[in-house]
Amino acid sequence: MSLRILLMRFGIAAAGGALLAFAATTPAAGADQEDPRESKQIAKGEVIARTGLVLRGAPTRGGAVVRVAPYGEIVKIYCRAEGQSVSGDRQWHLLVDGTWARGSAQYIEAYRTPRLCA
Incomplete structure (x- = not known):
């Protein structure tokens, strides 16, 4: 050797x-x-897009597709921020489901108002 x-x-x-x-x-x-996904500051919401919601890596319709959340899925919302307008709504939610994807607030019915992203 x-x-x-x-x-x-x-x-x-x-x-x-x-x-x-x-x-x-x-x-x-x-x-x-503290794990941010288990924080008391996490809001929950429901996907209301009938065909499912495309979750993206950035708060724009051109952001990389991370996954598609089916209609009725309950999602955990870490925070909200402004992004590209979708049907007149500029708010996007940052979801914590292991992927840290963003979804348009236009298609997520939040059970309470999520905090603003830093």
């Missing part, structure tokens, strides 16, 4: 050991911090 292969294997083993040591000493994500 060549010296080069030995050094490469040693480097991989050392990197793996360092990663394990880091994982063992780092507290789990959110161990002492």
